Each structure stands twice: as C-alpha cells, then as structure tokens.
Amino acid sequence: MKVLIYFEGQQLLSKSGIGRAFDHQKKALESAGVPYSTDENELDYDILHINTYGLNSQRMVRKAKRADKKVIYHAHSTEEDFRNSFIGSNQVSAIYKKHLVRLYSSADFIITPTLYSKKVIEGYGIEQPIEAISNGIDLTRFNRNVEKEKQFRDYFQLPPDKKVIISVGLYFERKGLVDFVEVARRFPEYTFIWFGHTPLYTIPKKIRAIIQGDHPDNVIFPGYIKGDIIEGAYTNADLFFFPSYEETEGIVVLEALASRQHVLVREIPVYDGWLVPGENAYMGRTNEDFCNQIEQIIEKKAIDLRENGWQTAQGKSIQAIGQQLKSVYEKVLGN
Known part of the structure; x- marks a missing residue:
C-alpha cells in the first residue's frame, strides 16, 4: 500500500490549520509505517489522499480516477467556515459549497476532523462514507x-x-x-x-x-x-x-x-x-x-x-492518528 498525499498551494496555505494538518498527516503515516509520496508526478501509488480544493486538486482527482486509483478527500473546509473570512467570502459561499460538494462527491471516501464537521458534510447530501479523524497533535x-x-x-x-x-x-x-x-x-x-x-x-x-x-x-x-x-x-x-x-x-x-x-x-x-x-x-x-x-x-x-x-x-497524538488513517486506507483498498 502506498499513498500519494496531495496539497495544492503549499506556500499560500502553509501558515494555516490545513498546512499544519498536512504536516501532521506525513508524520502520522511515518509513525504507522505507511509508505507515502508528496510528488504529484508519482505514478506508483494506490490511494490519492487529497487535502485542497483548487483546479490542480480537481485535475489530480481526474488523473487518479483514469488510473483506477482510490481517492480519499480530506474535508478540512465547509461553507460554514468559509464565511466571514476573506473579502467577498459571504457573497460567494453558496458557490463555494457547490464546489465542495462536487469535489467531495468525486471521492471514494471522506475524512473530516470532527463529528461536527462530519454532520455538516452529511447535511450537504453527500453519500460517500465519511469518518471523523482528528488532525492530531505533535x-x-x-x-x-x-x-x-x-x-x-x-x-x-x-x-x-x-x-x-x-x-x-x-x-x-x-x-x-x-x-x-x-x-x-x-x-x-x-x-x-x-x-x-x-x-x-x-x-x-x-x-x-x-x-x-x-x-x-x-x-x-x-x-x-x-x-x-x-x-x-x-x-x-x-x-x-x-x-x-x-x-x-x-x-x-x-x-x-x-x-x-x-x-x-x-x-x-x-x-x-x-x-x-x-x-x-x-x-x-x-x-x-x-x-x-x-x-x-x-x-x-x-x-x-x-x-x-x-x-x-x-488521545489525539500523531501516533494514534496514524493508526486511524492506516485503518481507513485498508478499508478503502478492501472495498
């Protein structure tokens, strides 16, 4: 089993919570002994674990699907937490929600940090299986x-x-x-x-x-x-x-x-x-x-x-999160 972790716009998002979650994912997989790559040109992988929402993220999903790879979307974002952020965020939040629904619905499985965010995403009408796994803490x-x-x-x-x-x-x-x-x-x-x-x-x-x-x-x-x-x-x-x-x-x-x-x-x-x-x-x-x-x-x-x-x-240590991620990967490949 090998995982390709994709994170678009690392320079822009490195100072955000998503940026830290990405760092925690890498450490978690290392602790669990799960081989991974962050090279978007990698071809030898079984699961695409994707964290971001831009055009390149969409391209990576399509590429993975064409290669018959499994796709896990890490749902760090919701319409609710997009509002009251950047200039114009409230005006375009409904469009952003549709964009998220389209992306999340393209995955085989969704991971989200809390039971609350799981409930929010389920409320969008998404039918993919969703599991709540903390972003963890070093x-x-x-x-x-x-x-x-x-x-x-x-x-x-x-x-x-x-x-x-x-x-x-x-x-x-x-x-x-x-x-x-x-x-x-x-x-x-x-x-x-x-x-x-x-x-x-x-x-x-x-x-x-x-x-x-x-x-x-x-x-x-x-x-x-x-x-x-x-x-x-x-x-x-x-x-x-x-x-x-x-x-x-x-x-x-x-x-x-x-x-x-x-x-x-x-x-x-x-x-x-x-x-x-x-x-x-x-x-x-x-x-x-x-x-x-x-x-x-x-x-x-x-x-x-x-x-x-x-x-x-x-209870939310990097080591604990690594085991939970590994379990989801095995479940996705088993299906």
Whole structure:
C-alpha cells in the first residue's frame, strides 16, 4: 500500500490549520509505517489522499480516477467556515459549497476532523462514507521548556509578572478576532497577543483596520511566528483565549491543551464530544461571559482544568492518528 498525499498551494496555505494538518498527516503515516509520496508526478501509488480544493486538486482527482486509483478527500473546509473570512467570502459561499460538494462527491471516501464537521458534510447530501479523524497533535513540541519561555518573554519584552493572554489564528472575523480585541479593551493591565497572519489585501476593511492600529495598546499582532517563541508562549502565557465562531476542529486548541495551558473558547458545536465546559476547558458565549471567566482564571479563582485538557490532547497524538488513517486506507483498498 502506498499513498500519494496531495496539497495544492503549499506556500499560500502553509501558515494555516490545513498546512499544519498536512504536516501532521506525513508524520502520522511515518509513525504507522505507511509508505507515502508528496510528488504529484508519482505514478506508483494506490490511494490519492487529497487535502485542497483548487483546479490542480480537481485535475489530480481526474488523473487518479483514469488510473483506477482510490481517492480519499480530506474535508478540512465547509461553507460554514468559509464565511466571514476573506473579502467577498459571504457573497460567494453558496458557490463555494457547490464546489465542495462536487469535489467531495468525486471521492471514494471522506475524512473530516470532527463529528461536527462530519454532520455538516452529511447535511450537504453527500453519500460517500465519511469518518471523523482528528488532525492530531505533535505532543513532543508542546512540553514545557524554560528556554523557550524565556525566548518568548524576551521577544516581547514582557516583565516576569506581566499577565499575558494569547490566541492563534488567521486574521478572520470568523475566528473571533473582533471579540478578542474588544475583550482586551476591558483588561488594559493584561497583554493580549494574537499570533498569525493573513495578507491584508485579502481581508475586509474592518479587520484590516484593526490589524493596522485600531486596537488598544495592550494588544499585539506580531504576525506569523513559529518554533520556540510560539511554543514558549503556549506554555508560559496565563491563558489561551480562542473566541472563534466556526471551526472544523481547531488545531490551535489542541496545541494549547497539549501545552497544559488554560483554554477558554466559545461554546460552539465543533467541540461537542471532546471539550466539556468546567471539565477540560472553559467556555463562554458572549464577551461578558469571557470577561467574567478571564478574571477568574487569571486571578486563580477558577478550578484548574489544565491536567484534564492535557489528557484530552494525549488521545489525539500523531501516533494514534496514524493508526486511524492506516485503518481507513485498508478499508478503502478492501472495498
């Protein structure tokens, strides 16, 4: 068995959750001993595992079908999480949905990150078998490291006693960026850092204005930062606050849980079945909810849920995902 993993537009999408999911797939297959290639010109393969939605992705599916290969579509995207993202996304979301339905329907099997996204895609009327498999988390990256934490504090010139609240994501309204900034206004004594980047010319004027300066002084938008600094931020910050309105999973939430970090998210359906408010994460629905909980968490008045959150992340390790992917591949070839 050999798998061709295809990912169109790697340079454009490498900083996104899909980009990290692609990296996790490769590590997962290596851990499970499944041979794979990422060379689109590869001919010696049994299954095309495709992650993207562009014209070349469609071409790769047609090419695989002509060669009588099996096709698995990894459904990272839905109409719901496309809305409130790029300029014009809401206006073309219905067209985007039809495009996704056409692509997903061309596959022999669909993988999607959560039971929630599985339910959404089933609601599109797609009849292909669908299995929910987490994008996974490379647990080794998120163990506490004092040197990484120092690099994080030094990079932002943060005094040891400065309270810090972080988030990670693209510059999308859908990610809750507006709410993140509005909550920050209520806590001028804390530093709020939003890690991530999206080309400014692709996002609506309102979001662009926030990034370019329409935000309080205690909010920092450092752009996309990887490696030791952000890994130090995950373990050293006082809270990971992710008020996203829509996700298909949320790899950054897994990263925060794996870092033994306090995690505060919006109560949305994607977390059903794996995040439980008051058990392994804090949840809210409004900015008022978030503010009340932030005060409790930062001042150490809330129940500490970090160990339970860490245990949740353990079940979504790269090794576990590798075995689940291997099982799907064997099932597809068997059919």
